[in-house]
Amino acid sequence: MRRMLTTIAVSGAVLALPATAAFAQTPHTYSANLTQANDSGASGTVMIELDGTTADISIDGNNFFDGFPHAIHFHGEPGGDNVCGPLNPGDAGFDEADEDGDGILSVVEGVPSYGGVALSLTTEGDTSPDSALAVDRFPTSGTLDYRRTIELPQEVADNLSTLHVVVHATDLNGSGEIGDQGTPSSLDPELDIEATAPAACGQITAMAAGGVATGAGGTATADNGASAALAGAAGLGVLGAVALRRRNGELS
Template sequence: MKKSAFLVAPVLALGAFALSTSPAVAADNATMYQANLAAINGSNASGTVMVTVNGDQATVTEKVSGLAAMFNGNPYPHVQHIHIGAKGMCPDMSADTNKDGVISTTEGAPAYGGIGATLSTSGDTSPAAGTDLKVAGMGASYTYNRTFTLDAKTADSLKAGTAVVVVHGLDPATLPEAAQKAPSDLVPSLPLAATSPALCGSLKAMPAGAPGTGITTPAPAGPDLGLIAAGGGLVLAAGGAYALRRKMAA
């Protein structure tokens, strides 16, 4: 079953995992992947994204800002995806093979691959929904949180370290004049700016105990160290009571 909750602050999802049982594995055997989203094509945007995988369920938590704000008088629709099957990298300007000053989606594909999952706000999350503007992220800044079923190919790409999150949609005014008038390489009825990459980040597994993740690694056996640390006073009190009982028994 697919569930969505658009415009929910990602910190809620990030704080849900306090312990892990092995590197990059959190509570309930969920594996966590993270990427810093960097500007591409001069978008000046930024963002962060976390993907938590538990079985075949993936929860994606994302926050972005600085994107193009408006499109034809409405909030700009930013289609976004987990790309898979290539080098697991974000392209640089050498990928601009036609030298129009813009890395188009297809020009960037050798670096980040094709669509594995569409980060849509509702409905379909398959590649088929990849250019559906109605379920895209909207506006210059937004947060995104959604849980959906992850297909095997995308799951394998995450494990292999070759999954990349790409957010599309540029401000046409920031592009060279020739590129402003060019059609999209994906949807010719749209301008090139509408589908070209604006943010990109390679997803990597989060190691246990990594700074800022809130994840710690408990001992292989024995009591929960996190709970002991949180309730140190109770532990000491219990120890004193046990010693007293032994003394009385003696």
């Protein structure tokens, strides 16, 4: 009898193992809330499902300029100490960041805060910093509607929550077009500053940790895949416990 109980306890442990394995493979969810830069009026949400180094990235924006390529990048030194920084005239520290005092935060003026380009969120092809200004491969709609699965460099995948999403191009003078501000871009003198000036920035933050901490009772992030997978993993554990109790019941 004692030997049978021991056997049952072991099979219970085996039943619980898949839960552990599922947990280890659970994708991590990150998000970023895009807030306006240069008083663009734009906003948006970035969702990143990271599985190993494979990232499913979606970006939904509001009020971006419709009909001009919006370069979108991950900015920051992976593992570094970057922030979006002062983005709009009137923000604390903006006048210091705005080195030439023109009231516009250029790309280069933002770099001391948000860092250099770590990844280019192009619509196709290369995603390295080399494609930072590949204007024919970036979203052009006012809502961005960006969906792409990207294989991230290891150091980017490992340090996502130290990076920022920056969306570029905004109609600074409100003329209804981009390219007529009359000031050259800080990145490329062939481009007008409106073509590259930041329109929005958002810090990437991890969401999955909250889902883990809340456990079976957590519903706050029930709409993301990671917590759904976690719920499945927890379910497997529960099933294992039920099976063990049922077998014990049969024995007694």
